[in-house]
Amino acid sequence: MRLIRGSLFAFVLALIGLAVSTVTEPPRSAPDLPAEAHPALRACFEGVWWVVDFVLTYPLYAITAVAVVCLPMALSSLSTLLPRRIHTDPQRLFTNQQRSIASSRAGGRCEMETIFFTRCRRLGAAGDHWYPWSLGGATTMDNQVWACTSCNSSKGARIPTFWQTARLEMRRRRYFPPDASLRPGDRVRA
Template identity: 40%
Template sequence: MAAGDLVGAVLRSVLAAVLSTPWLIGVLLLAIAKVVGLGRAVVHGGHGRDPRRTFSRAEKVALLERAGHRCEHHSWLLGRCRETEALQADHVHPHSRGGATDVANGQALCRRHNRGKAARVPWGWELAGMQRRRRAYFPPGSVTAVVRHGPRVRSTGVRQIGAVSGARALRNVPVDAD
């Protein structure tokens, strides 16, 4: 028997044993979820944090107006949340995971959906769906894209703002006098 056949036979027998034992399936799925979570933490958590944690009053007003004073959470079954009271300004890409405290990384969420989201980093397909839906309710001419990682101050006195969803292009914007 060749070495490749032997390895294949061993893998098939291990897989058969795992699939025949329900608790091993659960352990395998948990291990896969932990590995994926660790990979996402490495990818999304390695950026320097924006020193400013909370949105300013003016930014909150801009986020609420841009969202039409309605929660931006969208579920595949019920559509967009109808809550209009007690809305909160939320980081789409969480501040704790390197997200910028910037209107470009903000959304209006009701208290329930903000707590449910917690510090979860949205997948690229979720951001694409959000961008597509925002075209329907954002004021005409508004930018619907989310900038995941915000302003980075370089020694040249110029901010770099990363483009959305892994795009490679960066553009330079002069630093504000905050």
Template identity: 35%
Template sequence: MDVLLRALEGALAMLQPALPWLVPLLVAVAVLRFPMPGRGPGFARRDPWRTFRFGPRATVMERAARRCESAAFIAWGRCDAPATEVDHVFPWSRGGPTVESNGQALCRGHNRSKGAMRPPWWYVLGLERRRRSYFPAGADVRVFAVMSDDDRAARTVPRVPERRSRMRS
């Protein structure tokens, strides 16, 4: 136990000169890199619906007024380009479901530059802040990558029993 305590004291003495800049650096990396807790996908199975089509696509485009929802500069302002694509905030390839609360209307350039990155918390908060100015009154601006029970039910297709052909002899 004494050996472990002395080793720990020695390691702390070695790190002490670097602590004034090391601790803020680690905090900054954690804050900028990691997504918001509770907002990302909370299940391991992928949503079988890969793309936004029909009703969900129309809803996402309508509430964005067919204009790109991405930031004009880092997290401020709003892109002026017309929205041509609807994509996931939390990417489908990383477990994000294809639901309206996880959809965003984007121009081709912003959709291509975004790729399959998992959004950091500041991106999500910036998107929600921008949405307050153009979403219909009373609409929920929050981004949630969670499927409701209705969404899950819509994705389950009842199995139809196969018809068996009878052969007569």
């Protein structure tokens, strides 16, 4: 997001520079442009010569302007390369008791959705972390969904979207006990 803002800022600055260059005349050091040049092409060359003249006349201001535009973009892209510490739950696997509770809540059937947002018809085989354990998901009953092997492997370590979570919550209203938490997803708090 910061990279997009920085790029947008650089684009706006370039547009302002181009607008100023079309209003002003080329510097004295610029060669004469041919008279038969198209006005748009002439405006582009005037803009280029305006930038060249500005850099030659005010090098410190030019370096500062480049630093102001490029430094935030470079820092934001650098921060994405640095590793982040993800706090994971010390318990990786669900216990036998947690798995049996999840299976009985789901009626032994997979809780994941198929292509038309309907519940999968296969029998569940394992408890899956709705919010992935590797990305900070907790190993709790609130984060466990009962899934068949096919749905479990196809989900992988992706974070479910808001809408996937809302649809699972709506499906759970039909078969979950009234006292159980319907909304899946629980994270480890650092």
